[in-house]
């Protein structure tokens with residue numbers, strides 16, 4: 029790369045400094061697009077959270093549902109670094125085990141939703157006609173009910189296992205994913221390379237898999253990245269209402285809900301999980317945003 | 332000598348772009364007297380609009396103007412005024428009519444509102460009298476049924492009518508200087524003459540000074556007192572209109588003149604564009620910027636940028652001016 | 660006009676689909692109401708008896724059409740648990756939820772419009788960056804967390820506003836508004852960001868328009884240019900969003916009404932969910948879907964007000 033520092037006072041009548049100036053502009057451009065602190069700092073936090081949750085049993089914490097009769101609703105003390113809740117359970121342990129639920133749902137739900145949306149969107153966009161119409165109406169209907177209401181319905185009907193929570197939350201992400209896929213499929217299904225493949229007798233499934241899918245996967249990955257923090261937030265809301273995984277399995281929303289009861293006397297019970305959840309969601313948003321920009325950059329405006 | 336309304340001295344306007352500094356206006360000077368019209372002619376991209384915005388002090392954020400550039404309007408140096416002080420001058424002392432009347436009126440405000448707000452802000456008028464004045468202005472610019480039109484929205488008017496509204500807005504506060512930036516380029520040929528006549532009449536009636544910007548030599552012919560020809564951000568020839576047409580010195584001006592559509596041409600004939608492309612304003616060529624496209628250019632043309640000079644009122648920036656071939 | 664008819668037909672189908680699926684879910688899937696009503700240790704006969712009594716033994720499609728027939732004449736069924744008429748239960752509580760949502764939207768707009776303008780005025784300028792960062796933090800904070808923090812600071816800490824409760828409008832405007840402020844703010848603090856971002860993007864492009872340049876050339880002040888000249892042409896996407904957001908907001912009120920003890924439709928629904936009161940759940944979902952559809956019609960009307968090109972279509976072109 030050319031000498032960047034000398035280009036500031038480049039003489040405009042000389043050929044060479046021009047090149048320097050362009051090099052500077054390109055370098056600045058590159059720099060603004062590479063992962064900066066806004067990516068790495070949140071990433072570090074996410075890694076800490078992930079490691080803490082995944083290897084939770086290794087940290088020698090008291091079990092999340094063990095009651096310590098000596099310390100009921102206690103502020104941070106020796107042995108309970110974040111204190112205990114109103115039943116005397118260790119708050120740090122509950123937050124870490126609760127994080128397992130949040131992270132599981134946060135990753136599983138978007139993949140389920142985007143996967144199903146991908147299939148529906150491809151069908152609608154590729155076959156058009158009545159399939160498109162029916163899927164369109166399904167999506168409209170889906171969007172006409174508040175997401176939380178859908179989840180409430182599901183939790184009533186199917187009960188609160190972790191799997192069902194992931195599944196029903198995943199369903200919420202179908203409409204947008206399906207719409208994106210449909211638009212992209214419409215766009216690609218008419219292109220020459222697809223028509224050529226068709227002319228050569230490729231099956232519909234093969235065309236979708238080989239020609240259409242690789243072209244829409246990146247926007248969808250970006251979409252998954254946006255959905256992770258959303259899924260965590262919605263699971264939080266659901267467990268706050270007591271409609272996610274069944275007690276005594278801890279979850280962030282659930283701990284906050286329990287802490288709310290004693291907010292005036294022991295605010296730490298609600299505020300610590302609130303802080304952890306806020307930071308985690310914020311960091312997912314920041315990291316997702318950085319990766320999305322990178323993807324958009326690499327693939328120049330595909331998103 | 333009449334009263335001097337506008338005095339532009341060595342105006343330079345550059346833009347910071349990704350590739351480097353772009354010198355859109357590069358050392359332009361001229362004066363304009365009350366009641367006179369200056370035509371500014373040049374190809375697209377020659378810096379006419381940037382010049383007009385430099386006079387109005389309406390430049391975008393990436394622009395750079397050196398401190399020795401001066402714009403003096405009615406004795407006030409605009410380069411020294413604050414944004415608030417400038418705001419008070421825009422309307423009552425200087426006004427502009429833009430090229431495209433389709434996009435220069437606000438689609439969500441009635442045309443009455445768009446005229447009234449100038450009157451209310453600058454003249455302190457109340458709503459009622461402002462509306463009456465707006466109707467009167469619309470009548471003055473020849474809009475039919477002004478009392479109905481005043482409540483209509485831009486999309487309900489034709490292009491020519493919108494340009495009349497734009498003119499009404501511009502003259503609402505009786506400015507001393509009116510800038511018309513290609514006011515007829517976006518209009519049908521049939522209404523072009525009407526709009527130009529209207530502008531000319533308004534300038535006469537209200538004793539204003541006007542800068543009429545155009546890329547069409549035909550437009551300036553009967554309507555200007557003096558003409559400045561612009562190329563690559565510079566004035567390359569300036570003369571009283573008759574002198575310019577009869578005694579053209581600069582080959583670029585001659586090329587522009589030969590591109591005027593003639594009456595004998597079939598209608599809608601594509602204009603003869605001048606061959607070649609305007610220079611890159613970020614990395615301009617050495618010497619006369621027109622030299623690479625000039626039929627008469629010689630090696631001496633590439634030595635340095637020729638200054639704008641000449642005897643009396645006729646000035647030109649050319650090393651080998653037309654009509655001097657014998658001498659050369 | 661043809662488009663409008665198409666939209667209407669589509670919305671009708673959507674409503675039918677929503678209600679039918681809901682009906683299916685609450686009626687055929689496990690956890691039958693009859694079991695709930697009969698109690699823990701009841702015999703199969705007792706359950707069957709209750710079923711017949713409620714007409715639950717007939718095919719679900721027939722029951723659905725009966726239910727739909729009732730919906731049109733205001734008979735939304737009766738709660739199995741509280742014996743309350745569902746239509747009345749919903750419509751009695753709706754004004755409360757509506758007030759909450761309206762206040763939330765007003766607050767959200769009151770934050771989003773100035774913030775969006777300030778951001779759009781100098782994109783990437785200092786104000787834009789600060790507002791962008793605030794928005795980022797704001798979306799990372801779900802409404803129930805915001806609610807907890809607001810209660811902690813303004814109710815428990817400073818004691819300025821009550822933490823829970825509801826006062827009807829009949830006890831005075833301020834008495835009514837006072838307990839609504841924190842709930843509405845909790846919702847608004849989430850909603851404003853997306854409104855702000857939408858407005859910002861659209862306004863940045865509007866500010867490049869020629870008519871804005873002309874407004875500057877007319878000597879108008881920046882504030883006037885932003886509010887009078889740029890805001891309305893910039894708010895089309897934002898208005899569309901207001902309609903779409905109704906669904907999210909309805910979802911938000913459920914949790915916020917629960918936290919602040921506000922007797923609205925959301926609380927009714929949650930209570931019905933806890934007690935598995937299926938008739939009420941069905942009624943609430945139908946009502947939410949109706950509200951969403953209506954809101955989006957209102958958005959179309961708002962368009963006409965914003966854009967004279969739509970308003971005066973009859974008189975020209």
Ligand SMILES: Nc1ncnc2c1ncn2[C@@H]1O[C@H](COP(=O)(O)OP(=O)(O)O)[C@@H](O)[C@H]1O
Pocket residue numbers: 346347348353355373374375376377378379380381382391393612
């Ligand atoms: N905001 C800006 N940033 C960068 N370059 C600009 C800007 N505005 C105008 N220019 C450049 O300045 C030159 C002169 O433009 P303009 O004055 O609009 O020409 P015209 O004579 O057609 O009115 C053009 O090369 C144009 O690209």
Ligand SMILES: [Mg+2]
Pocket residue numbers: 379380381512513
């Ligand atoms: Mg121009």
